[in-house]
Every structure is written in C-alpha cells, then in structure tokens.
Amino acid sequence: MSYTLQDHQYGKAETRLVRIYRDAPRHEIRDVNVTTALRGSFEDAYLTGDQSKVLPTDSQKNTAYAFAKEHGLGSIEDFGLTLARHFVDDVEPVSGARIEIEEFSWRRAVVDGAEHDHTWLRTGPEIRTAAITVEGEGDARREHVIGGVKDLVLLKSTGSEFAGFLKDGYTTLPETHDRVMATSVVAKWRFATVDVDWEDTYTRITAALVKEFATLQSLALQQTLWHMGTAALDAVPELAEIRLVAPNKHHFVVDLSPFGSENPNEVFFAADRPYGLIEATIVRDGAPDAGSAWRASAGLA
Incomplete structure (x- = not known):
C-alpha cells in the first residue's frame, strides 16, 4: 500500500x-x-x-x-x-x-x-x-479578498408567501399568502480587485441585502436570496460573486380556537429546528476566476 x-x-x-x-x-x-x-x-x-x-x-x-x-x-x-x-x-x-x-x-x-x-x-x-x-x-502573485457578514438576523411580519409547491403523499404543509419570514443570513462576497474602499462597500452591500429582504413581495426564500444577491452585485461593481446561506426560521401560527380566540396571524410559535436551509451562489458574468479564494482554513470567514 x-x-x-x-x-x-x-x-x-x-x-x-x-x-x-x-x-x-x-x-x-x-x-x-x-x-x-x-x-x-x-x-x-x-x-x-x-x-x-x-x-x-x-x-x-x-x-x-x-x-x-x-x-x-x-x-x-x-x-x-x-x-x-x-x-x-x-x-x-x-x-x-x-x-x-x-x-x-x-x-x-x-x-x-x-x-x-x-x-x-x-x-x-x-x-x-x-x-x-x-x-x-x-x-x-494572486490576491483574493472575500468580505462577508454572518448572523444577520432578519424578520418581516408580512410580505411573504409560500404556495403552489409540489405535493406528495407526505405533504401536510398548508399554502399561505401571508406569513412571517425570518432568517439568519450568512453572506460572503468575492471582490474582483483589492483596490477597494472596504468600509464603504461593506455599508452598501449590507444595506442592499436588508433593503431587498424588506421590500420584495417574496414568493419563496429562494427568490428572496436571488434578489438580495443581485441587489448587492448591482450596488458594488467591484464584486465578482456572492454566496448566501439562509435558514428559514419558521414561525407557525398558534391555534387558539380551543380557548375561544381567533388568531389572525398575531401569535406564533417560533421553531428553532428543524428548518429549511436555502443556499445560492450568484456570479457576475465575466467575473475573474476564483482560483483558491474559497479554500478555507477554520471556515469562520
């Protein structure tokens, strides 16, 4: 051997x-x-x-x-x-x-x-x-910089739907056109150059991510990630790509009918697990090759 x-x-x-x-x-x-x-x-x-x-x-x-x-x-x-x-x-x-x-x-x-x-x-x-x-x-010589943010916890109380999905014999999830959407985003973005105002770009990228999450009428967290990622790429031309990971922090409407009360999407059970995990990588057309930029060490950044 x-x-x-x-x-x-x-x-x-x-x-x-x-x-x-x-x-x-x-x-x-x-x-x-x-x-x-x-x-x-x-x-x-x-x-x-x-x-x-x-x-x-x-x-x-x-x-x-x-x-x-x-x-x-x-x-x-x-x-x-x-x-x-x-x-x-x-x-x-x-x-x-x-x-x-x-x-x-x-x-x-x-x-x-x-x-x-x-x-x-x-x-x-x-x-x-x-x-x-x-x-x-x-x-x-090759120099790569990947910026990012993690534990970016976001929640909106409406403006999110989930309907029209594939169903099989094990499907129990009801369709909804008005739900709480919450997540804890991990975003990492690769720059095409190292000639960058790092503080300004970080502010513009995170602002674009939050704005898109807040304002998009979301049909799915997948769609939201696509729009968040493309908004960041639009905001900062120096970006070559962005990678997003977002757990779906489910909020389930509590049935209050046994207590004689209605619950029009006002009281929720915030579940911590299991959760949907949605991921996306969005690359700008013509972006330079990543080389070893994504070869991690501890994986903390």
Whole structure:
C-alpha cells in the first residue's frame, strides 16, 4: 500500500485581538478574531516530523498582535492583506497564506445625552467577516479578498408567501399568502480587485441585502436570496460573486380556537429546528476566476 499527502496547511486559529486607539481623549476600538493558515512545502513536517521549515503557530499569533500595533487595525480586509503579504514575502518557506477575520462591533455608550469617549456597548448579533488569500510572487502573485457578514438576523411580519409547491403523499404543509419570514443570513462576497474602499462597500452591500429582504413581495426564500444577491452585485461593481446561506426560521401560527380566540396571524410559535436551509451562489458574468479564494482554513470567514 502507498499513500500521498495530497494537501495541507497549518496555522493559528481564533487569535482574539482588541486594539484600542488612545491617542486622543475620544478613544476608538476594533475587536477581531484572527485565524492564520500558511501554505507551502511543509511535507516533511507531516511525513517525518521535521520542523525546520515550520514557523510556529505561536509566532503567527504574535505577528497578529504586533502588526495591530505597528501597522494599525483599520478595515479587517486591509489588516488581512498586510498579514498575508508578510507571511508570503518575508517567511521563506511560505508560498501562500490565508487570513480569516471576524469583527465584533461596538457602539458608544450615551451618557447624559452625549456619546461617551471610552465606553461602548456590544452590538450585533451580526458579525462582519473577511477572508484574504495571498499566494505566489511576481507575475504569479494572486490576491483574493472575500468580505462577508454572518448572523444577520432578519424578520418581516408580512410580505411573504409560500404556495403552489409540489405535493406528495407526505405533504401536510398548508399554502399561505401571508406569513412571517425570518432568517439568519450568512453572506460572503468575492471582490474582483483589492483596490477597494472596504468600509464603504461593506455599508452598501449590507444595506442592499436588508433593503431587498424588506421590500420584495417574496414568493419563496429562494427568490428572496436571488434578489438580495443581485441587489448587492448591482450596488458594488467591484464584486465578482456572492454566496448566501439562509435558514428559514419558521414561525407557525398558534391555534387558539380551543380557548375561544381567533388568531389572525398575531401569535406564533417560533421553531428553532428543524428548518429549511436555502443556499445560492450568484456570479457576475465575466467575473475573474476564483482560483483558491474559497479554500478555507477554520471556515469562520
């Protein structure tokens, strides 16, 4: 019997990092979770235990902390590009690097009607994400950025239908033309370039997703995802594609007739499982090839 080590990468997952800017009376905060993964000719570490080419994952963690001070932590896409370029350009055995980042948002506390300079409240539950891949040198250099948001919880109390579906001997679901639609969206979008205003595009993409969810008279969550995705692509020409995953957070009308009450879509049972899971990938015609952009590490971004 013979075997081949077909693929490998290694790194440090989930380095929690909080950067406070204290150079003015009004402080600023960035709160992130960073995962690094290095790619290269590390076969000997797997096959014989030879660590001579292996940069310890602890060193990768320390690099993230040091770079947050030395280079600053603005947009997570820029921070990820800075880290990935360092590992590829400055660590000799490394030919590729993937950086996955989650960002946790905070809003300023309001005290006596004014924003406080150094106190915040955690916002959410949505989490901004970015996954950056840098590989190769010179003309072979490839850089990919995937932005995203997860745990984007949305609900609308009307404007959603589900009818005309295929039925078989096991179908019990009634048709409806007025239902609650709720979901927790995971959206990831690939940029066709790294010359991007990351903060502005994130705002425009998320606004387009929410607007389309809210305003579309939905005949199915599948249709809603298509319209959300195309709206994001329309809003940001720099996008090559978007991938959406949305669980259908079912809200079932409670039968109140045993208690002598009517229930005209006002009282619901919010079921947590099982749930429908709807997924879609929408690619702009003529978009550049994704290469290794979607090759994940921890899969957190």
